[in-house]
Amino acid sequence: MSFARRTCLMILALTPVAAGLAACSTTTKPASKPFREAAVQPYRLDSGDRLRITVFEQPGLSNTYAVDQAGYIAFPLIGQVAARGETLPALEGAIAARLKQGYLRDPDVTIEMDRYRPVFVMGEVGRPGQYSYVPGMTAQNAIAIAGGFTPRGNQKDVDVTRRINGRVFTGRTEITSPVLAGDTIHVRERLF
Template identity: 80%
Template sequence: MVVARRRQVQTRKVLAAALAVTAALLSGCASSPPPAKGFEAAALQPYRLDSGDRLRVTVFEQPGLTNTYTVDQAGYIAFPLVGQVAARGQTLPALEGSIAGRLKQGYLRDPDVSIEIDRYRPVFVMGEVGRPGQYSYVPGMTAQNAIAIAGGFTPRGNERDVDVTRKVNGQVATGRTAITAPILAGDTIYVRERLF
């Protein structure tokens, strides 16, 4: 009778401990970042320039102005004749118009400016991957592609979804997405540790 009573007490302690662990795990799941407002839609918008992008700027019939230019940390490119031109947050057509407008102000009569991206800013892959770090972005890249380039998942890596941090409307936001979701240049992908 005493032995049976001790077993019941031990069983209750084990059940209480299991419930406490389960509650802690569930509360950890509840604090996970939700998809941010506009987060998924940002991948469908026209590409916006930022620090680290390298641009190939062509000014028709002006070989002295045609060159590659990198968007600096302040978000500008240093363009001959006109000086600093704001590039951060601009689309390629908007930046073409901005440079052409500045060149019209006393330098060229009717400048024809064309810009293409020579090299995108990198993506960062962190967490439970083989080789965390900075990697080159390729248009159309998904989180799964970036993880593969970073050495794939570790045995503890959560392979269902990832946390992605990106700029949305000028604000840094983190959201949880499927590994098949498209990513953008400059994104940080974080692979969490799976629970079981």
């Protein structure tokens, strides 16, 4: 058999292996600019956040309120208040403005985070699941809380899914990258 024929047969034999390896690769792209910038922007509220709202000298209004699935909080006297996508100062202003419309003369509203929405860790980790978010958390911190990497886990980078302005983005980031409340971190299986 000629050298050219043997080479041609070898290439044909390896083609399914190459196709199989290509199928194993993911289509996740590196994190986009808006994805990376979201980590340095002011915190935006969303479903699952719980807030401590204090109205000065109004103990009947001061309480803990949760942002519901639709993105609202149910506040006494004024009803539903849109919270999704708002910063804490913006929500303070919105509640104060609505209370000023016939309920209180000069309301002084203060909002603090009581509990952030959780992060989700999936894939090649010891205990995949939902975990409490802490400001300043990195993907590596979240993975450690989820039992660390399995022996097959890719320890170089992870895929993070994040909601930004109502749209869902997935990007590949280093494990030292910051994560946000509500992010889903996926640890892929390494090939070798």
